[in-house]
Amino acid sequence: MPHNVWRLVRERNDVFYADGRFKDDDRGRHSLGVRDRANALVVLRELDQHIADKKRIAQSANLAAQSLAVVQSTIPAGSTSPYVALSLDEGRDCYFSSLRKSFVTKGVTEKTRKRYRAAMTNFIDYARQAGLDDWRHITSAVVDEFAYYRETTPSGLRKRKAMPRTLAFEITFIQGVILKLAALKLIPPENHTEIRTVEFKESSRYSFSVDEVDAMLEHCFVTNAKRLRWLGLVILVLARTGMRISELEELRWSDIDLEAGVIRLKDERANSANGSKVRTLKSGRSRTIKLHAEIRTVIPTIERKKDGYVLHLSQGSKLDQDKVLKQFKKHVRDPLATRFPTPAGEVGFKDGVIHSFRHHFVARSFASGVPKEYVQSWLGHADSDMVNYYHSIHEQDSARQIEKLENDSINSKTPSSAAWRSAVLEQKPAATSDDVGDFERKESVQETDHEPDID
Helix, strand or coil: CCCCCEEEEECCCCCEEEEEECCCCEEEEEECCCCCHHHHHHHHHHHHHHHHHHHHHHHHHHHHHHHHHHHHHCCCCCCCCCCCCCCHHHHHHHHHHHCCCCCCCCCCCHHHHHHHHHHHHHHHHHHHHCCCCCHHHCCHHHHHHHHHHHHHCCECCCCECCCHHHHHHHHHHHHHHHHHHHHCCCCCHHHCCCCCCCCCCCCCCCCCCHHHHHHHHHHHHHHCHHHHHHHHHHHHHHHHHCCCHHHHHCCEHHHEECCCCEEEECCCHHHCCCCCCCCCCCCCCCEEEECCHHHHHHHHHCCCCCCCECCECCCCCECCHHHHHHHHHHHHHHHHCCCCCCCCCCCCHHHCCCCHHHHHHHHHHHHCCCCHHHHHHHHCCCCHHHHHHHCCCCHHHHHHHHHHHHHHHHCCCCHHHHHHHHHHHHCCCCCCCCCCCCCCCCCCEEEECCCCCCC
C-alpha cells in the first residue's frame, strides 16, 4: 500500500510527474521521466517508498535526541554526565577488541567475526544517514527503526531487502553491542531495552528431492562423465553423508576407515602446536559417520594424490567451496532447471545450493525412519532443535504416507463406512453461485491531465 497520497499528472510533453504538494503535507513535485501510465505507477511506488524511508530516518534522529534528553534529565543539576562522547567508529573498535579471545577461552571464529562486521557496517551506514554518530544516542528505538529500514529498503550490490533471518540476526547482534558497551561503562545502561524477534523453527533453504539428486548424479557420471565426474563425486558424498562442504574440503584418506566402514572427522584445535594450521569443525566436536554403500563402491575408483586429500577440483587442485558452488550452478543446477521447474514466487530447484545436499540427507534420513538422535550425531549438532531446523518433507514422501492413510480408510469394513460411501456417490453436486465479484486493488493516486490547483 502507498505511504502517501500523490497526484499523478501528465505534462504537456506527455511525461508524467508526481505532485505531493498539499496544504498540510508538502512532499514536492517530482518528474517520473516516463510517458506510459503503467511505468509511471511503478516509478511512483519507488518514489513513495524513498520518501517514506527518508521520513523514518529523520524520525530515528528525533527519537535519538529525545532519548538523550531523557538520560541527561536524570543527571543532577550542576554535575556532568559520566559518559563522554563515543563515536560509531570508536564503539565499533571497542566491541571488536572485546572479542579478541583464544579458542580456549571460547573466542568467536573468524567466520563469525566476518558476519559481525557485515552487520555492524549495515547499522553504522544507517545511523549516519539518520544523522547519528554517537553510541550514547543509539537506543532500542533507533534499533527498531533500523529494523524497519532494512526490511523495506533495498540495499547492497544486489539492491535487495534484508531477508527475515538476516534481519533477526542483525537486530540481536546490535542489541548485544549496546549491552557490551554499557557493560564496559561507555554508554548509559538505560539505552538498552530488549527487542524480541521472531524465532525461526524451520530453514528456508531448499532441500533437493531424491529424483533431483539422482538426475544430478546421472548428469555428472553419465551425460558428462569426462568433464563433471569430480563434481559428481562431491555431490554423492555430500548427499550420502550430510557433511558440510567445508568438511569435505578437508577430508583426507586417513579419515576413511574402509574396514570399519566409517568416516572419522576430527576437530584438531585441542592438539594444535606452534601455530600450525589444523582442521576445525563448526561444532568443535569430532564425529563418526557411517560410510554409505554407494560411497564404499566408488572409493576404489578415486585417484589418490600426494596431498592426502580425497576429492579435488577438475584440474586436480584442492577443493574450494566457492569454486565448487560456482561450477555446480553453471554445469549442473542451471542446465537441469528446466527439468525441475520452480513455480513463480516459490523456492525450488533453481534456488538449491551446495548446503541443500545436507538438508537432503536429513530429509531422507527421517523419511527412512532413522531416529533423531542418530541423525543429530551424524550432523554433529549438540542441540536436537537444529535437526528439526534442517528437516523438510518432500511431496513424494508425503504422498507415500498419505497413501497409507488412504488404504487404511478404503479398507475399512464398518457398517458406517459402507453407508456413507454409498450415499456420497448418489448425491448430486450442489449448485454453484455466480455472484462472486472480483476485488480491485485501489491505488492512493489521483490522476489528472492538467496542472492541479494548489492551495
